[in-house]
Amino acid sequence: MRRGAVFQLLIFAAVVGVITTVTALYPNWLPPQASEQADRIEYVFWYVTAICAAIFSIVGAVLIYSIIKFRAAPGDDSDGPPIHGHTGLEIAWTAVPFLLVTSMGIFSAVVLARNDRTGDNPLKVDVTAQQFAWSFKYPQQKNLATTVLRLPVNRTVRFHLQALDVIHSFWVPEFSQKQDAVPGIDTYLTVTPNKTGVFPIICTELCGLGHATMRSTVIVMTEKAWSKWVKAASAATAGGGGANAGKAVFDQNGCGGCHTFKPASATGKVGPDLDNLAQDAQKAGKPLEDFVHESIVDPNAYIEKGYPANVMPPTFKSLPKEQLDALVQYLISGSGGAK
Numbered sequence: 390m391r392r393g394a395v396f397q398l399l400i401f402a403a404v405v406g407v408i409t410t411v412t413a414l415y416p417n418w419l420p421p422q423a424s425e426q427a428d429r430i431e432y433v434f435w436y437v438t439a440i441c442a443a444i445f446s447i448v449g450a451v452l453i454y455s456i457i458k459f460r461a462a463p464g465d466d467s468d469g470p471p472i473h474g475h476t477g478l479e480i481a482w483t484a485v486p487f488l489l490v491t492s493m494g495i496f497s498a499v500v501l502a503r504n505d506r507t508g509d510n511p512l513k514v515d516v517t518a519q520q521f522a523w524s525f526k527y528p529q530q531k532n533l534a535t536t537v538l539r540l541p542v543n544r545t546v547r548f549h550l551q552a553l554d555v556i557h558s559f560w561v562p563e564f565s566q567k568q569d570a571v572p573g574i575d576t577y578l579t580v581t582p583n584k585t586g587v588f589p590i591i592c593t594e595l596c597g598l599g600h601a602t603m604r605s606t607v608i609v610m611t612e613k614a615w616s617k618w619v620k621a622a623s624a625a626t627a628g629g630g631g632a633n634a635g636k637a638v639f640d641q642n643g644c645g646g647c648h649t650f651k652p653a654s655a656t657g658k659v660g661p662d663l664d665n666l667a668q669d670a671q672k673a674g675k676p677l678e679d680f681v682h683e684s685i686v687d688p689n690a691y692i693e694k695g696y697p698a699n700v701m702p703p704t705f706k707s708l709p710k711e712q713l714d715a716l717v718q719y720l721i722s723g724s725g726g727a728k
């Protein structure tokens with residue numbers, strides 16, 4: 390190959406390389422990183438991206454050069470000259486990709502293995518997914534339950550995920566970690582938050598009509614603030630009773646994700662408005678308390694006009710009796726009482 394051709398190829402490669410690099414680096418493609426695992430995943434991501442950008446530059450340069458240099462003249466229908474293989478070139482384009490892909494595989498395997506390490510004393514959190522809500526329990530904190538996840542910064546968390554009905558997927562973009570919650574299977578996920586802040590929890594598995602509303606929040610706080618919250622929340626739960634207990638059941642089961650209910654400041658639109666329970670009970674021809682109880686444990690017994698059947702999950706019939714009773718009383722009190 391003549392010196393001029395090599396020079397041209399290098400120019401084209403440089404141009405394609407610069408455009409590719411600027412496109413890769415300039416917009417913020419990735420969410421801000423807020424976990425140790427996310428930082429490691431980012432290394433792999435940029436390592437692979439850099440290799441891809443380099444290969445793309447070489448291929449782009451050869452392509453542009455060939456289009457310009459070997460363009461057939463108008464009306465030239467003759468065959469091109471026959472070309473024999475080039476042993477050196479073939480060895481190179483087999484060996485180099487082999488080494489690159491193998492290095493990506495090893496790098497990824499190391500990161501995956503390290504990202505799964507929990508250390509001696511991980512904070513355990515049980516995650517329960519159901520249509521269409523997340524709920525969390527801290528088994529080491531006397532099963533403290535919550536619907537807004539709170540975590541201490543810089544401590545490794547071992548999530549244990551379970552689903553009550555269909556497949557859901559637990560995802561906090563800033564943590565870069567994602568794991569399915571599958572009925573009948575226990576799945577696990579390790580995250581070490583390394584920045585304080587408020588981040589979204591998103592369901593990323595299409596799980597039904599309310600899938601898009603199946604969201605919660607994780608608040609990463611200092612160790613001190615987190616311990617204080619655990620104490621306060623545990624005390625509130627232990628002393629709970631009456632209306633508070635009902636509201637806690639409402640919140641923990643994510644009722645507000647689908648229903649509007651003013652006393653709980655809930656604004657869900659998937660299911661009927663729970664501020665109208667008294668009128669709905671009348672339409673169903675049943676006493677209010679029986680109607681509310683039945684609608685929770687057997688949602689298809691009476692379907693409010695304008696709403697499809699089989700949307701409300703049948704899983705709430707497994708609520709413990711005292712929780713169910715508290716919930717019924719809470720809903721009745723909120724609907725302005727029996728009329």
Ligand code: CUA
Pocket residue numbers: 518519520521556557558592593594595596597599600601603
């Ligand atoms: Cu749960 Cu989508």
